[in-house]
Amino acid sequence: MNTPPAPRGPDGATLSGLIVRIAERGDREAFTALFSHFAPRVKSYLLRLGAAPEAAEELAQETLLTVWRRAASFDPSRAAASTWIFTIARNLRIDLSRRDGRSPPVDDPSMMNDGPSRPDDALGAVEDEARILAAMARLPAEQAQVITLAFYADKPHSEIAGDLGLPLGTVKSRLRLAMARLRIALAEPPL
Amino acid sequence: MSASHHPAEALLVDYASGALRGGGRMVLSSHLMACPACRDSIARFEAVGGALLSALPPATLHKDALALALARIERPVPPAPATTGPIAGWITTPADVVRAARDRRRWAAPGVWVASVTRGPGRASTYLLGVAAGMTVPRHTHRGAEMVCVLKGAYVDDDVRHAPGDFAFNDDSVDHRPGITAEGDCVCLVFTEAPLVPRDWVGRLFQPLVGI
Numbered sequence: 344m345n346t347p348p349a350p351r352g353p354d355g356a357t358l359s360g361l362i363v364r365i366a367e368r369g370d371r372e373a374f375t376a377l378f379s380h381f382a383p384r385v386k387s388y389l390l391r392l393g394a395a396p397e398a399a400e401e402l403a404q405e406t407l408l409t410v411w412r413r414a415a416s417f418d419p420s421r422a423a424a425s426t427w428i429f430t431i432a433r434n435l436r437i438d439l440s441r442r443d444g445r446s447p448p449v450d451d452p453s454m455m456n457d458g459p460s461r462p463d464d465a466l467g468a469v470e471d472e473a474r475i476l477a478a479m480a481r482l483p484a485e486q487a488q489v490i491t492l493a494f495y496a497d498k499p500h501s502e503i504a505g506d507l508g509l510p511l512g513t514v515k516s517r518l519r520l521a522m523a524r525l526r527i528a529l530a531e532p533p534l
Numbered sequence: 535m536s537a538s539h540h541p542a543e544a545l546l547v548d549y550a551s552g553a554l555r556g557g558g559r560m561v562l563s564s565h566l567m568a569c570p571a572c573r574d575s576i577a578r579f580e581a582v583g584g585a586l587l588s589a590l591p592p593a594t595l596h597k598d599a600l601a602l603a604l605a606r607i608e609r610p611v612p613p614a615p616a617t618t619g620p621i622a623g624w625i626t627t628p629a630d631v632v633r634a635a636r637d638r639r640r641w642a643a644p645g646v647w648v649a650s651v652t653r654g655p656g657r658a659s660t661y662l663l664g665v666a667a668g669m670t671v672p673r674h675t676h677r678g679a680e681m682v683c684v685l686k687g688a689y690v691d692d693d694v695r696h697a698p699g700d701f702a703f704n705d706d707s708v709d710h711r712p713g714i715t716a717e718g719d720c721v722c723l724v725f726t727e728a729p730l731v732p733r734d735w736v737g738r739l740f741q742p743l744v745g746i
Contacts, residue, residue, distance in 0.1 A: 387591060400599065471584075
């Protein structure tokens with residue numbers, strides 16, 4: 344797998360700060376900056392998952408509208424801006440497939456107000472992104488491949504196994520090993 | 535009280551990526567609502583999703599996309615859908631599960647009730663199963679995957695106790711007859727990819743009545 348390019352544009356702390364400004368004072372300038380950074384990436388993510396261009400554009404709009412409306416529930420000490428926005432886009436995508444009549448709505452426990460508690464890590468989640476990308480770049484190719492298929496191709500692990508012609512147990516252990524390495528990367532001292 | 539039987543990590547990745555949908559997602563959601571440890575794992579996997587989102591090359595938006603977004607945020611917020619309170623004595627579950635329990639519960643056999651939550655895709659089915667204290671579910675196995683989360687009470691399967699919040703994954707390698715403990719009735723949220731396969735005459739009698 345190609346090494347993902349380093350994220351461009353504002354850093355994690357700045358992006359989290361934009362959401363906080365929206366929550367605190369409905370800051371339209373902050374929304375404009377956040378939209379300009381994330382809407383094109385959310386659209387890119389949805390296109391990767393196979394959405395039609397119009398649908399991807401609309402879901403990117405919906406995602407950023409949801410960010411505006413729910414900004415008060417964002418806690419920068421618990422999740423990076425990119426993580427929070429990823430979960431919103433993912434949930435909207437699942438809701439949309441439900442409206443197509445395929446699956447029922449599900450309340451999202453990952454939106455429950457907790458998450459990793461790391462009282463010793465004053466910087467909270469804002470550095471996670473750089474750590475994860477650095478750790479991803481160091482993963483063995485076979486582990487990076489299953490992570491990429493899971494997140495960029497929307498495939499459950501059973502389907503990944505079928506596509507790669509691998510036993511289910513192999514895919515499960517590659518995912519487990521990859522996640523263990525990423526977990527270790529997240530526990531490392533600040534970069 | 536926290537759960538002691540958890541989903542495989544690969545299933546948590548499916549949840550975080552969004553690949554797990556429908557009834558399977560509901561069962562896993564019910565476990566997550568009761569399990570801070572697995573919520574913690576999910577949060578880390580979602581951070582991977584967030585980092586990968588950030589690393590994507592930006593796509594080109596419509597030229598008026600920002601103007602449209604700025605207009606949309608000025609519109610009034612639609613009222614939130616009515617929330618359904620939890621059911622007393624059960625762990626917290628997705629609202630659809632609560633609605634099924636209130637609206638679609640039917641007695642299937644003495645001491646056994648079912649409530650269909652959702653059907654599909656294909657032969658898959660998601661339902662609530664309530665069984666009275668001390669009863670045993672007839673011996674059966676599975677075609678494809680089954681996911682179970684205990685919402686109330688407890689059952690014992692192969693000498694292992696499953697209590698509220700516990701998650702179980704069964705497939706065709708499992709041939710079992712789970713028994714409800716004597717403490718009280720047990721309610722489970724169940725997702726099956728295909729109907730159960732009864733393994734004895736009791737099961738064959740039981741299945742058409744219960745419809746699972």
